[in-house]
Amino acid sequence: xxxxxxxxxxxxxxxxxxxxxxxxxxxxxxxxxxxxxxxxxxxxxxxxxxxxxxxxxxxxxxxxxxxxxxxxxxxxxxxxxxxxxxxxxxxxxxxxxxxxxxxxxxxxxxxxxxxxxxxxxxxxxxxxxxxxxxxxxxxxxxxxxxxxxxxxxxxxxxxxxxxxxxxxxxxxxxxxxxxxxxxxxxxxxxxxxxxxxxxxxxxxxxxxxxxxxxxxxxxxxxxxxxxxxxxxxxxxxxxxxxxxxxxxxxxxxxxxxxxxxxxxxxxxxxxxxxxxxxxxxxxxxxxxxxxxxxxxxxxxxxxxxxxxxxxxxx
Amino acid sequence: xxxxxxxxxxxxxxxxxxxxxxxxxxxxxxxxxxxxxxxxxxxxxxxxxxxxxxxxxxxxxxxxxxxxxxxxxxxxxxxxxxxxxxxxxxxxxxxxxxxxxxxxxxxxxxxxxxxxxxxxxxxxxxxxxxxxxxxxxxxxxxxxxxxxxxxxxxxxxxxxxxxxxxxxxxxxxxxxxxxxxxxxxxxxxxxxxxxxxxxxxxxxxxxxxxxxxxxxxxxxxxxxxxxxxxxxxxxxxxxxxxxxxxxxxxxxxxxxxxxxxxxxxxxxxxxxxxx
Numbered sequence: 374x375x376x377x378x379x380x381x382x383x384x385x386x387x388x389x390x391x392x393x394x395x396x397x398x399x400x401x402x403x404x405x406x407x408x409x410x411x412x413x414x415x416x417x418x419x420x421x422x423x424x425x426x427x428x429x430x431x432x433x434x435x436x437x438x439x440x441x442x443x444x445x446x447x448x449x450x451x452x453x454x455x456x457x458x459x460x461x462x463x464x465x466x467x468x469x470x471x472x473x474x475x476x477x478x479x480x481x482x483x484x485x486x487x488x489x490x491x492x493x494x495x496x497x498x499x500x501x502x503x504x505x506x507x508x509x510x511x512x513x514x515x516x517x518x519x520x521x522x523x524x525x526x527x528x529x530x531x532x533x534x535x536x537x538x539x540x541x542x543x544x545x546x547x548x549x550x551x552x553x554x555x556x557x558x559x560x561x562x563x564x565x566x567x568x569x570x571x572x573x574x575x576x577x578x579x580x581x582x583x584x585x586x587x588x589x590x591x592x593x594x595x596x597x598x599x600x601x602x603x604x605x606x607x608x609x610x611x612x613x614x615x616x617x618x619x620x621x622x623x624x625x626x627x628x629x630x631x632x633x634x635x636x637x638x639x640x641x642x643x644x645x646x647x648x649x650x651x652x653x654x655x656x657x658x659x660x661x662x663x664x665x666x667x668x669x670x671x672x673x674x675x676x677x678x679x680x681x682x683x684x685x686x687x
Numbered sequence: 688x689x690x691x692x693x694x695x696x697x698x699x700x701x702x703x704x705x706x707x708x709x710x711x712x713x714x715x716x717x718x719x720x721x722x723x724x725x726x727x728x729x730x731x732x733x734x735x736x737x738x739x740x741x742x743x744x745x746x747x748x749x750x751x752x753x754x755x756x757x758x759x760x761x762x763x764x765x766x767x768x769x770x771x772x773x774x775x776x777x778x779x780x781x782x783x784x785x786x787x788x789x790x791x792x793x794x795x796x797x798x799x800x801x802x803x804x805x806x807x808x809x810x811x812x813x814x815x816x817x818x819x820x821x822x823x824x825x826x827x828x829x830x831x832x833x834x835x836x837x838x839x840x841x842x843x844x845x846x847x848x849x850x851x852x853x854x855x856x857x858x859x860x861x862x863x864x865x866x867x868x869x870x871x872x873x874x875x876x877x878x879x880x881x882x883x884x885x886x887x888x889x890x891x892x893x894x895x896x897x898x899x900x901x902x903x904x905x906x907x908x909x910x911x912x913x914x915x916x917x918x919x920x921x922x923x924x925x926x927x928x929x930x931x932x933x934x935x936x937x938x939x940x941x942x943x944x945x946x947x948x949x950x951x952x953x954x955x956x957x958x959x960x961x962x
Contacts, residue, residue: 401819401820401823423823425819425854427846427850428849428850430843430846430849430850432808432809432812432842432843432846433812433815433843433846433847433850435812436809436810436812436813436815436816436843436847437812437813437815437816437819437847437850438816439802439809439812439813439816440753440802440812440813440814440815440816440817440818440819440820441816441817441819441820442816443751443794443801443802443813443816443817444751444816444817444820444821444824444826445747446820446824463806463809464809464812464843467803467805467806467809468803468806468809468812468813471793471795471803472793472794472795472802472803473795
């Protein structure tokens with residue numbers, strides 16, 4: 374078996390910015406002294422005149438992005454998820470969200486897989502806080518293919534976008550013919566016994582769980598939800614009706630993220646068991662990303678276990 | 688400035704002040720003190736200086752204005768209404784359910800408002816973004832913003848100041864409404880950001896200190912800022928909070944309180960006597 378190709382979605386972002394830069398001049402790229410890490414440095418190298426480093430001042434950067442967008446230009450603003458969604462939350466809400474401006478906040482180093490930097494930098498709350506902003510679109514791509522398509526979709530999207538990207542190289546699970554549309558989930562594997570709704574790097578774990586469950590005679594449906602807001606309620610409702618038990622999987626707190634979005638929707642429309650795989654209301658810790666995914670139970674085996682528990686609740 | 692122009696601007700400023708008093712009275716809420724202190728500046732910008740068109744509020748080459756001290760919205764709304772962006776009688780809908788005139792500026796729904804603002808410190812950064820965009824894309828419009836002196840206690844103001852000077856945004860002019868008062872008391876007592884002139888200079892800005900209620904000084908400062916080719920300009924305007932209404936002048940209790948019926952009548956009579 375050929376080795377699985379792994380690429381971090383932050384690299385997909387940087388590469389796509391460069392491609393877009395060759396195609397059009399109607400956008401600027403901002404960063405807050407993390408260009409090498411967020412990969413906006415790839416764009417900076419190719420188009421130094423169209424890149425502006427705001428220095429270590431994320432709040433100012435987000436409001437500057439709003440000002441640029443208010444003049445009719447497109448703009449990407451990047452930092453780590455912790456400092457974009459976290460530190461600059463109120464700037465995102467008031468300068469960007471309230472006026473519904475076309476700013477793409479491309480936040481890298483999301484989740485526990487930041488690794489060695491530890492809890493201060495491991496943002497597992499960003500989806501939760503961004504979801505509370507009316508009109509905010511939240512996209513959490515699963516792999517390189519999807520991230521590239523998502524960045525292209527985001528630049529022309531009407532309204533603000535929060536793009537959640539990772540530091541860790543993750544398996545490329547989608548082929549070149551994969552199509553991406555903001556707001557649309559994708560059924561990756563059909564199944565009728567239960568459904569796993571996964572986002573981000575948990576999608577490849579979910580696909581692995583599918584195989585182990587199948588070997589045990591359980592047919593799980595696997596759905597990729599890249600756009601957490603607005604949620605593809607059609608695909609979620611269909612899964613609830615047809616499989617009767619759901620498991621959500623995300624590299625994010627179980628409070629306020631994909632699991633909450635799915636639960637909130639189904640509680641009001643078609644209540645079925647929804648179990649969550651995610652970070653269980655705890656801070657992270659330093660260590661290699663792979664070991665942290667083990668430690669915080671964010672693996673295929675954890676998804677498979679929850680699927681069995683969900684089925685038992687049917 | 689010739690006397691005809693000055694009289695026109697004084698009259699416009701008085702009308703702006705009337706709108707501030709009547710709209711906050713109607714709303715039974717709002718911030719008259721810090722609105723009245725910038726009425727003369729807004730008269731100059733909206734009735735003399737800025738390239739704007741009330742019939743085409745979003746024309747791409749217009750000069751931009753960001754009210755960073757967004758709580759002075761009654762002043763901005765009154766200036767826009769009297770300049771013809773929307774009917775003057777709409778001012779009486781301020782802060783009411785269903786009105787476009789939100790408690791703080793809303794660019795989505797109010798004709799002539801270039802940026803939503805109200806959370807202090809953010810407006811100047813938005814203005815910096817506009818100025819950066821204009822410079823980058825070689826647009827000729829200028830960007831104006833008004834800060835409160837109390838607002839300069841926000842760290843974000845200085846993040847914006849640092850960036851604007853480093854990127855040589857000479858197309859940006861920031862006014863500081865230096866009225867010396869904030870909600871909890873005098874700026875000196877609460878947490879003084881002074882000396883503002885020295886701070887802006889240290890951050891790399893061109894700094895001009897003027898009397899906020901002298902049209903000759905306002906015009907001279909704005910024209911000096913236009914000639915600047917390297918630095919953004921901070922115009923620190925020594926102002927009187929509540930200017931134009933005798934009992935509101937220099938009284939911080941009028942920061943965020945509306946006049947009652949009797950007070951409104953006195954204020955309106957005082958202002959009308961100036962027309």
